[in-house]
Amino acid sequence: MDLALLRTFVTVHRAGSFTRAAALLGLSQPAVTWQIRTLERQLGRPLFLRRARGVTPTTMGDELAHRAAPHLDALVDIVEAGLDDTSGARTLHLAGPPEFTALRALPALAPLVAQGLAVRSVFAPGTEEALAGLAAGHHDLAITTARPRSGLLASTTLCDEEHVLVAAPRWAGRLGPGVLRHKGPAVLEQWPVIEVHESMPLVSQYWATVFDGRPSASAAVIAPDLRAVLECATAGAGLAVLPRYLCQSALERGEVVALHDPPVPPLRTYLLVARTGTFGLPHIARAHEWLARAAVDW
Incomplete structure (x- = not known):
């Protein structure tokens, strides 16, 4: 059996789409379709x-x-590692x-970088x-806010972040x-809203969780x-919903003010995800363990 066909098949299985798999593999969609039909x-x-x-x-x-x-992942890892690489880096x-x-994961890996890990x-x-x-x-690792549906990916909970409704004094x-x-x-x-996307995901979640409703205003600033x-x-551009870890220093300095203190604030969970079978590689296993331990204090 052609390993290239198996690689394409596994990519489609993980991506859930011929189109997404084609983009990930650098192939055309007809080429992916032909390879899957050939394997079938x-x-x-x-x-x-x-x-x-x-x-x-299918089953x-x-x-x-x-x-x-x-097995395909293991072959890729062997190729990437290099059979004559004895440096361990x-x-x-x-x-x-x-x-x-930028603010949590990469700084947490700094001790490993000092020991020779490249990131x-x-x-x-x-x-x-x-x-x-x-x-x-x-x-090798991905930080997400939703659990993967594929059984070929394994997730570990890192931490929960509290969301805070803030504005300038x-x-x-x-x-x-x-x-x-x-x-x-x-x-x-009538207050202007600052958000990361037109769908206003953070403000909408806050309104749904705290006020049991939906925001009526659209975003004034999208960043x-x-x-x-x-x-x-x-x-002073308006109100925003931000994770507490990000705005805590600004709150302490009085640059922004928490507008509300709900008894149950909205939370978002961060997960650390890896492909199953890759923890046999020491650098991935160690980075995973290091991030999980650092997250205890997050």
Whole structure:
């Protein structure tokens, strides 16, 4: 059996789509389709059911993926390591959200870097993007906010982050003591909102969790990096919802003010994800363990 066909099959299985697999493999979609059909003819069984959005593996497809994927990953690791490499130095490829990766994960790995580990990071704002790259072998570890659906990826909980509704003092001064608690979010309807995306994921989650509703305003400022959102809020551009770890120093300095203190604040869970079978590689196992231990204090 052609290993190239198996590699394409495993990539489609992990990506859940011929289109995404083609992009990850650097092939055209017709080429991926031809390779899968060729493998199905060789096996005499369908491996995927075609859906309106992507593909779903058949029972045969799931069984083949779970049997073949660990061995293909091991072959890739052997090639990447180099058979005559005796230095022990390896490169860790890490993907994750820009702010969390920059402010928490990468600094936590600094002691390992000092001991010889090389690190290459990719900022992947979306979980789907990070998991697709991990499944295709582009990354060794990925930090996400959703558990992978594939059984070929293993996840470990890192930490929960609390979300805080903040604004600059001049905005906060418009609210009297207890006004937001008694009158609800209607008092904020005319306030400009700063967010990372037009869908306002953080503000919408906060409103749903704390106020049991949806925000009525659209975002006034869109900045796809929470550090930029914090800077805009500090400058007085409007209200924002930010993770506490990111805005805690600004809160302590009085540059922004927490507008509300709900009894149950919204939380977002961060996960550390790896391909199953890759913990046999010391540099991946050690980085995984190091991040998990550091997360205890996060």
